[in-house]
Amino acid sequence: MGFAINTNNDALNTYRNLTSVQNSLSKSLEKLSSGLRINQAGDDAAGLTISTQLASQVSGLQQASRNAQDGTSLVQTADGALTQAQSILGRLRDLAVQAGNDSNSTAARTAIQSEATSLTAELSRIGSSVNFNGQNLLDGSTPTFKFQVGADGNSQSQISVDLSKANLVSVAAGLNAGNANAKVYDIATLGAATSALQFTGSGTGYSDKATVDLTGTNVKGTGAGGAKTAQDYVTTLNADADFAANFTASTYVDGTGGQHVAVAAKNAASTLAVTDSATTPATITASTTVPGSGGNPGIGQLSFATADAAQASIQALDVQIAAVSKARADIGAIENRFNNVVSTISTSVTNLTAAKSRITDVDMAQEMVNYTRANVLSQAGTAMLAQANSLPQLALKLLG
Structure with a gap:
């Protein structure tokens, strides 16, 4: 290569390497400072x-x-x-x-x-x-x-x-x-309802009604949880807003320990009737063999x-x-x-x-090694760039 002063290839190569080292040094500083x-x-x-x-x-x-x-x-x-x-x-x-x-x-x-x-x-x-x-x-x-x-x-x-x-x-x-008008119903009788039970409490000049759908409640009859208890029916009935507004249900235990469902209208003067609303409707009669069914099973007992x-x-x-x-x-x-x-x-x-x-x-130890290397190369590159920039000055001696 000739002795040229217009293009300093040594300085350009040194500058390129120095720029690369400076980028590495900058990245190492960024990683070390952020972790x-x-x-x-x-x-x-x-x-x-x-x-x-x-x-x-x-x-x-x-x-x-x-x-x-x-x-x-x-x-x-x-x-x-x-x-x-x-x-x-x-x-x-x-x-x-x-x-x-x-x-x-x-x-x-x-x-x-x-x-x-x-x-x-x-x-x-x-x-x-x-x-x-x-x-x-x-x-x-x-x-x-x-x-x-x-x-x-x-x-x-x-x-x-x-x-x-x-x-x-x-x-x-x-x-x-307290409610002496409560009536007691066998679980099997309630379970025989096709889909829903209608409760009617009637008296002079008024009639309170509520229909409770048992189809989707897994209460009617038997289901995945096995045979249903009186408490299952009571929970379902009392959770129905229409029913709870006018009626109350509870379990009733007879003298032999048998469990039944006792229902009463909240208006003590009501005459209570329960029908299967999905049929003609058919009236569901209260149990006649349960002690107290015609007297005072009491809501509650x-x-x-x-x-x-x-x-x-x-x-x-x-x-x-x-x-x-x-x-x-x-x-x-x-x-x-x-x-x-x-x-x-x-x-x-x-x-x-x-x-x-x-x-x-970042691995701090490894990155510190990279930083030290880049720092040394940066200092060396800066020094070499100064030397490369001074080389064209030798041409002045030829002019002297």
Whole structure:
């Protein structure tokens, strides 16, 4: 190559190398200062895609963990109220046992009845007032709560909490003393209805009606859950708004322990009739073999007027105590499930965060080596560029 001064190829080559080294030095400084290997899409396009997905999944799981903790709080709120309900039912049973003695005077029985009425009212108040974040838990208005406990949009990411069996309003309705016009119906008779039952309470100048469709409730007859109980019917009936406006249902336990459904119109003067609305309609007659069916099974059955009535009350309370105990057991199982969900999510978040770290976080030791190398080359390149720029000055000696 000739001795040219117009184009300094050595300086150009040195400048090109120096520019490349400066870019490497700049990237190393960026990574070292941020702690991230990927600071822009060009650093690792595939890694950026994967790490973004992992970050979204981790964020979603963290929110799902908070959702599961909300679920735990909700069921603990319900369980606390049911604990008090059990205490009330236990006291009512003690009163029924006390009333089973004929040694009680009329005044004593009246006092027992007064306390029972007060306790039953409190049971109903608890059912109507207990709520979580403004949503009632134990009145049957929201039988199922769904909680998102996963980061994905599939059914496996949700847990349903069924509180339909924890309806304290229904329990209290089944224990309110006093309506002598209540009628008792066999479960098999109600199950024979084609699709719906129509309840009619009539009196002078008025008629109250309600139709309750049993088709989609899995109550009529038998289903996946096996034979249905009197409490299943009572829960379904009392949860129907039209029915609950004018009628009340409760379980009735006869002298042999047989369970039946007792129904009464809220207007004590009503004459109650139940028909199968899907047929002609056909009238469904009240049981004639159940003790008290034509007298006072009571809506509810808590009567302490005689020793025999007190025994019937004990049996009725045992049914409700068992129902509340079962509801608490179900809630306890759900609470344990939520606790396991939180633990599982915590493990998943740890592992996914570690996976994201391996993709996005910079290896500080390795990057420091790169930085040192680039820094040395930058200083050397700067020095060599100065030398290369001075070479054309030698041509001046030829002119001298």
